Amino acid sequence: MVFYLKYLHTNIGALFSEYFYILLMLSTVISVALFFMKTSISLSIFLILRFFLLFLLCYPLGSYLAINLILMIVLIIEVSFYLDPPGSSILQVIFITGFLLTQKQGQAWWIEIIPAPFTTLLTSAFILLVMGGFSQFIKIQNRKKEFYVQKIQHLDSAISQLSTANIGFQSYVKTLEFQVLMNERKRVSREIHDTVGYALTNIIMMMEAAMRLPDKDNEKKKELFALTRSQAQKGLSETRAALRQLRSEKIVQVEGIGMIEELIASFRKATGIEIQVEYGNFTGFTNDRIYAIIFRIIQEGMTNAFRHGMATKIRISFWNTASLLHITIHDNGIGAEKVVEGIGIAGMKERLEGIGGTLAVQSAADGFKILASIPHKEPHKENDAEHQSTAR
Numbered sequence: 001m002v003f004y005l006k007y008l009h010t011n012i013g014a015l016f017s018e019y020f021y022i023l024l025m026l027s028t029v030i031s032v033a034l035f036f037m038k039t040s041i042s043l044s045i046f047l048i049l050r051f052f053l054l055f056l057l058c059y060p061l062g063s064y065l066a067i068n069l070i071l072m073i074v075l076i077i078e079v080s081f082y083l084d085p086p087g088s089s090i091l092q093v094i095f096i097t098g099f100l101l102t103q104k105q106g107q108a109w110w111i112e113i114i115p116a117p118f119t120t121l122l123t124s125a126f127i128l129l130v131m132g133g134f135s136q137f138i139k140i141q142n143r144k145k146e147f148y149v150q151k152i153q154h155l156d157s158a159i160s161q162l163s164t165a166n167i168g169f170q171s172y173v174k175t176l177e178f179q180v181l182m183n184e185r186k187r188v189s190r191e192i193h194d195t196v197g198y199a200l201t202n203i204i205m206m207m208e209a210a211m212r213l214p215d216k217d218n219e220k221k222k223e224l225f226a227l228t229r230s231q232a233q234k235g236l237s238e239t240r241a242a243l244r245q246l247r248s249e250k251i252v253q254v255e256g257i258g259m260i261e262e263l264i265a266s267f268r269k270a271t272g273i274e275i276q277v278e279y280g281n282f283t284g285f286t287n288d289r290i291y292a293i294i295f296r297i298i299q300e301g302m303t304n305a306f307r308h309g310m311a312t313k314i315r316i317s318f319w320n321t322a323s324l325l326h327i328t329i330h331d332n333g334i335g336a337e338k339v340v341e342g343i344g345i346a347g348m349k350e351r352l353e354g355i356g357g358t359l360a361v362q363s364a365a366d367g368f369k370i371l372a373s374i375p376h377k378e379p380h381k382e383n384d385a386e387h388q389s390t391a392r
Contacts, residue, residue: 027053034082043082050075051095055102065116069124072099073131080135092132096125154310199235203228256284256291267302274313282318293351300344301329301370309333309368329370335363
């Protein structure tokens, strides 16, 4: 309609009407084709072609910028929709600059084209810049919304997986406790059978033998009673020894590298994350306290990679130098532009500082890294031992 009104007041001629609608149709076809473009290069080429068609469409209209401005606004919005910053911003500035440079005096369809006034051009350029900035803002907000929706879905899935895993762990623990209890009952029954049962059987047999002896054979009875008492004392002694052994025995716990392996296996099963462990030249520690610190660092690192980084892969590597063990936890998550030290990272630092170690966290090009350095020997360990010895 806008073009029709303009056409009624122009001297360009009837041929321009067909020319206008043909180019407008070609421009529409290119807009539809943009939906099927996959790469930034192909999208940029088609968008530039669209701008060229808009120039051919609107230049003959001269100072009447309404149609040109409407079509340019659509093109500017398309640039924001199909391309990501900073490429989209650069292409928008190029198109707006081209829009200004093409508005000049010339000829089209054998008539003289009168350009729009300078103030009108500046107003049009300002409108295009505002629309470009607004469309970029909408694009960024939509991306943020998609990111948070994805993160919420990821966390919902994680909660579901962890809940399922937790139920499985509880069932496993109960089964294990029941199995340990049954094994302990069997062992106790064997101990009773081998000690008390054997002693009581001997006592019964000797008492029956004493009862069969004649009353006048007192010496033989005394001898059997003495053996019976000896057997009872021996059985009582063996029973007490078995009970002492039973009280002193502890439940076997997984320690050292086995404890770390069990943690990683449980986390892998609960979250579905691919976890790769490289021990390098690390052969182990004899210090339970250091193992507990390593355990907590790996636990916190994997949890952060899953919760905050939304990682799908984690690589944990160990390497010994002359005086330090270096542990690297590298995930392929989203990383962080600025690392905020929360309770987890602060806790890891405090644990390491307590044994003379250090911790570094950094965002990598392909995710996030945690670097921990642990001394082979704790500082002041000898002094602490002497202090404890004196205190005792």
